[in-house]
Amino acid sequence: MDVTGTSQIPRQRGERLVDTAVRYAEERHWDVLAGAWLEPVAGVERCSCAAADCPSPGAHPLGRDWVNQATGSPVVVRRMWATNPHASILLPTGRTFDALDVPESAGCLALARMERRNVELGPVTSTATRRMLFFVLPGGAAKSPELVRNLGWPPDAIDLVARGEGDYVVAPPTRVGRHGPVQWARRPTAANRWLPDAEELVSALAYACGRDGRRESG
Numbered sequence: 001m002d003v004t005g006t007s008q009i010p011r012q013r014g015e016r017l018v019d020t021a022v023r024y025a026e027e028r029h030w031d032v033l034a035g036a037w038l039e040p041v042a043g044v045e046r047c048s049c050a051a052a053d054c055p056s057p058g059a060h061p062l063g064r065d066w067v068n069q070a071t072g073s074p075v076v077v078r079r080m081w082a083t084n085p086h087a088s089i090l091l092p093t094g095r096t097f098d099a100l101d102v103p104e105s106a107g108c109l110a111l112a113r114m115e116r117r118n119v120e121l122g123p124v125t126s127t128a129t130r131r132m133l134f135f136v137l138p139g140g141a142a143k144s145p146e147l148v149r150n151l152g153w154p155p156d157a158i159d160l161v162a163r164g165e166g167d168y169v170v171a172p173p174t175r176v177g178r179h180g181p182v183q184w185a186r187r188p189t190a191a192n193r194w195l196p197d198a199e200e201l202v203s204a205l206a207y208a209c210g211r212d213g214r215r216e217s218g
Contacts, residue, residue, distance in 0.1 A: 017173070018081035021089045022074045024171065028188055031095050033070040033168065034080035034087035036060050038175060045178070048084075057177035059088045059170045067092065067166065088174040094165030097122070097195055098140040099133040101161040101169075102205055103212055107132025110208035111185065114201065122195040123188045125172060128180035133169055134205065140164070140198030147202040158209035162198075 024030045038045040038058035047057035054060075062084075063069070070092045071077060081087055093099050102110070104126065111132070114121060122135040141164025145155040163169060172182045186192065 016081075016085070017087065017089060018078060018085065020171075020173065021077050021081060024089070024091065025072050025074050025077050028193070029072055029096060031070040031072045031092050032077050032080075032171075033061060033066055033090040033092060034077075034084055035066075035090040035170075035174075036062055037084065037086040037088050038177070039086070047177075048086075056170075059090070059174055059176045059182075061090060061168070062087075066090075066168075070095075070168075089171040090168045090174075091171045093141065093163040093167045093169060094138060096138065097135045098138055098198065099135055099163040099169050100140065100144065100198060100201060100205055101131055101133045101163055102209055103159055104130040104132050106159070106205065106208035106212040107134070107185070109211065110201075110204040113204050113208070117204075119200060119204070120192075120194075120196050121186055121201075122192050123184065124186040125169065125182055126185040127170070127182050128176060132185060133163070134201055135195055136198040136201060137195045138164070141167075144198050144202060147199055148206050151203060151206050153206050153210060158206055159212070160202075160205055160209050 021032045025032050036048045036058055039048050047054040049060070111124065124135065125133045141162035144160070144162035148155045148158065148160065170176060170182050172184050175181045
């Protein structure tokens with residue numbers, strides 16, 4: 001799903017993960033981290049961490065010190081993938097962007113509503129686990145609960161997860177276990193380099209999550 005047309009960071013068929021990771025650092029100035037990856041074991045793809053019960057196969061940091069290992073240097077990024085060429089691409093939040101994470105059904109509803117209202121949006125990812133993540137300015141995660149409360153929703157009553165400092169998102173075209181690749185619902189472009197504040201998106205996202213929750217409970 002892609003509604004933006006030409007991408008600043010085009011995804012080429014057969015493109016190496018390292019090239020995509022480098023362009024995230026060069027073109028968007030995002031910090032990048034090489035994460036775990038999928039590898040075949042006895043004909044079955046397993047997470048490189050070797051944990052049989054890994055909750056995020058092929059899509060999580062490799063060590064506890066990952067926060068300090070993330071980098072915006074293209075040279076260091078290439079060095080990371082030279083060691084692990086199949087590594088997943090992770091983008092730490094709380095630095096150049098935060099992310100508002102909602103169910104795909106709510107995300108699509110909110111996206112359509114915001115487009116009708118000409119809301120300026122940043123990049124949005126869509127995962128094969130049926131989640132959508134809306135990129136916003138840093139600091140958005142910290143104030144998101146209060147923004148939700150001000151709209152009349154207890155933050156734990158709707159499925160809106162704010163990802164900020166100390167967290168990360170999985171970047172396209174990383175594959176997450178058997179679910180498939182993460183994709184761009186709205187790709188990074190020159191037009192959306194300047195990210196919206198969380199306050200500009202929370203109302204539509206909270207409404208969509210609340211409506212989505214009522215439909216599921218019904």
